[in-house]
Amino acid sequence: MSFLRFEGVAKSYGAVEIVAPFDLDVAEGELLAFLGPSGCGKTTLMRMVGGLERPSSGRIALRGETLGRPDRRRGMVFQSYSAFPWLTVAGNVAYGMRYRRDLDAEAKRAATARLLALVGLTEFADAYPNRISGGMRQRVAIARTLAAGSEILLMDEPFGALDAQRRELLQLALRRIQREERKTVIFVTHDVEEAAFLADRVIAFSARPARILEMVDVAGRLGAERTLETRETADFFALRNHLLHLVRGAGGAEGDAP
Numbered sequence: 001m002s003f004l005r006f007e008g009v010a011k012s013y014g015a016v017e018i019v020a021p022f023d024l025d026v027a028e029g030e031l032l033a034f035l036g037p038s039g040c041g042k043t044t045l046m047r048m049v050g051g052l053e054r055p056s057s058g059r060i061a062l063r064g065e066t067l068g069r070p071d072r073r074r075g076m077v078f079q080s081y082s083a084f085p086w087l088t089v090a091g092n093v094a095y096g097m098r099y100r101r102d103l104d105a106e107a108k109r110a111a112t113a114r115l116l117a118l119v120g121l122t123e124f125a126d127a128y129p130n131r132i133s134g135g136m137r138q139r140v141a142i143a144r145t146l147a148a149g150s151e152i153l154l155m156d157e158p159f160g161a162l163d164a165q166r167r168e169l170l171q172l173a174l175r176r177i178q179r180e181e182r183k184t185v186i187f188v189t190h191d192v193e194e195a196a197f198l199a200d201r202v203i204a205f206s207a208r209p210a211r212i213l214e215m216v217d218v219a220g221r222l223g224a225e226r227t228l229e230t231r232e233t234a235d236f237f238a239l240r241n242h243l244l245h246l247v248r249g250a251g252g253a254e255g256d257a258p
């Protein structure tokens with residue numbers, strides 16, 4: 001039985017087809033990138049996995065059980081900033097652990113400190129979200145979602161608002177966490193470099209209605225280990241170009257073409 005399975009999943013709003021029927025199997029512990037042009041239906045797909053939206057047909061199953069309403073098995077990081085303004089930075093992260101029975105108070109404090117360090121916000125633990133930048137608020141939201149300990153992380157262009165350096169650090173951190181904690185991650189992006197650098201496998205989607213153009217085995221080409229040097233290898237360059245051609249051919253009005 002596969003871990004996470006999309007079976008004939010499709011979505012329409014009224015007469016408008018957003019996602020054409022597709023099948024996809026996701027292995028446990030895999031980091032999957034959904035790559036596709038703006039407006040193709042990526043957020044809609046994530047909302048269906050998260051349970052915020054129902055497929056018009058087909059089903060999404062976790063270990064054979066059809067997924068319905070949102071629950072703690074899937075944690076979501078959205079495109080827009082989603083830190084709670086009434087809690088401090090540390091409070092936001094700790095809030096993510098409110099249902100965790102596996103951690104006592106001391107373990108929660110330690111986990112909060114570790115996650116704050118991971119996203120580079122230790123100094124801002126006691127600040128409120130309205131006093132930090134948008135990129136920092138997004139890092140708070142990421143740490144809070146990681147804190148919840150969900151087995152599937154759904155990340156919808158979470159690094160879009162960050163500068164290139166912070167983005168690269170978080171990409172490396174995400175891969176490390178994902179491998180250490182055996183998380184299954186679906187990461188949405190329209191950035192070919194980000195998809196190539198992060199993913200074990202890239203699912204390239206066409207413009208709306210989203211259809212799978214190709215499933216690209218990145219781990220098979222680059223290996224599972226990623227470092228800052230990975231980006232400088234010939235294999236990475238070839239992969240990036242391959243994805244770029246897929247996205248350009250996808251017909252999105254806002255593909256990554258210069």
Ligand SMILES: Nc1ncnc2c1ncn2[C@@H]1O[C@H](COP(=O)(O)OP(=O)(O)OP(=O)(O)O)[C@@H](O)[C@H]1O
Binds near residue numbers: 040044
């Ligand atoms: N509730 C809704 N009712 C009607 N149409 C919708 C609804 N939600 C999304 N859509 C349409 O579905 C299409 C896909 O939207 P979606 O947000 O999933 O795209 P996306 O790939 O995430 O885009 P982006 O890369 O810009 O975030 C868009 O044309 C959008 O207008």
Ligand SMILES: [Mg+2]
Binds near residue numbers: 042043044079156
């Ligand atoms: Mg979107």
